[in-house]
Amino acid sequence: xxxSVLKVMKESEGKNIRVVLSGEIDIYTSQAFKNELNEVxxxxxxxxxxxxxxxxxxxxxxxxxxxxxxxxxxxxxxxxYICNLKENIKKxxxxxxxxxxxxxxx
Amino acid sequence: MKNVSSDNVILxxxxxSEYVSTARLTVSSVANRIxxxxxxxxxxxxxxxxxxxxxxxxxxDEIGQYKISFRIYKDKLEVTFTGYEMNFDCFNGEIxxxxxxxxxxxxxxSVELCNDEHSIVMSKRIGE
Numbered sequence: 565x566x567x568s569v570l571k572v573m574k575e576s577e578g579k580n581i582r583v584v585l586s587g588e589i590d591i592y593t594s595q596a597f598k599n600e601l602n603e604v605x606x607x608x609x610x611x612x613x614x615x616x617x618x619x620x621x622x623x624x625x626x627x628x629x630x631x632x633x634x635x636x637x638x639x640x641x642x643x644x645y646i647c648n649l650k651e652n653i654k655k656x657x658x659x660x661x662x663x664x665x666x667x668x669x670x
Numbered sequence: 671m672k673n674v675s676s677d678n679v680i681l682x683x684x685x686x687s688e689y690v691s692t693a694r695l696t697v698s699s700v701a702n703r704i705x706x707x708x709x710x711x712x713x714x715x716x717x718x719x720x721x722x723x724x725x726x727x728x729x730x731d732e733i734g735q736y737k738i739s740f741r742i743y744k745d746k747l748e749v750t751f752t753g754y755e756m757n758f759d760c761f762n763g764e765i766x767x768x769x770x771x772x773x774x775x776x777x778x779x780s781v782e783l784c785n786d787e788h789s790i791v792m793s794k795r796i797g798e
Contacts, residue, residue: 590694591723592687621694623719624769652712659776660769 579610
């Protein structure tokens with residue numbers, strides 16, 4: 565079950581912050597993810613880049629948290645970029661229309 | 671595919687979020703067993719997890735456990751969620767997270783959120 569553990573790493577890149585996710589975001593890990601992301605949103609004065617290269621799973625709970633964070637960021641005219649999505653997760657962004665809301669980077 | 675046309679695998683889970691991953695692992699195993707490909711298994715896993723979320727978000731105070739039945743037909747997998755030793759109330763029109771519904775309906779061939787037996791039933795055909 566090691567790969568189901570959610571890890572969130574944060575790196576400052578000037579005004580921007582890169583958030584590197586690994587593991588799974590589901591209803592069990594979503595509160596920890598929300599807390600970590602809120603911390604980033606509150607401290608970031610630029611854009612947030614969320615690197616999903618090692619993220620193996622996300623559910624609607626996690627997607628809802630991302631949308632909440634994006635709304636906060638856009639109040640300050642900043643954005644969230646979603647990077648390196650695996651195909652199975654990109655599919656969920658497309659189904660829910662979130663691929664049009666977020667800036668998706670390969 | 672021999673001897674799997676009417677098999678049924680049943681899982682009873684506590685209504686706690688830490689066990690949703692158990693549902694995902696179980697359905698992955700069952701779906702793999704009957705010949706779904708990797709992408710289809712991922713679809714089913716995500717959809718099953720969304721129903722677990724729905725049950726947990728609504729029913730954790732009143733339902734201690736719930737039952738997931740994985741019924742294996744020749745051409746499809748049918749997954750049924752029911753309250754264990756009690757009934758769910760129906761879920762129609764009560765989904766707070768709209769993404770959840772989009773995901774379930776897009777990934778499965780059929781989704782019934784409230785049947786006559788107070789169950790949630792979803793199915794996916796093999797090889798489509």
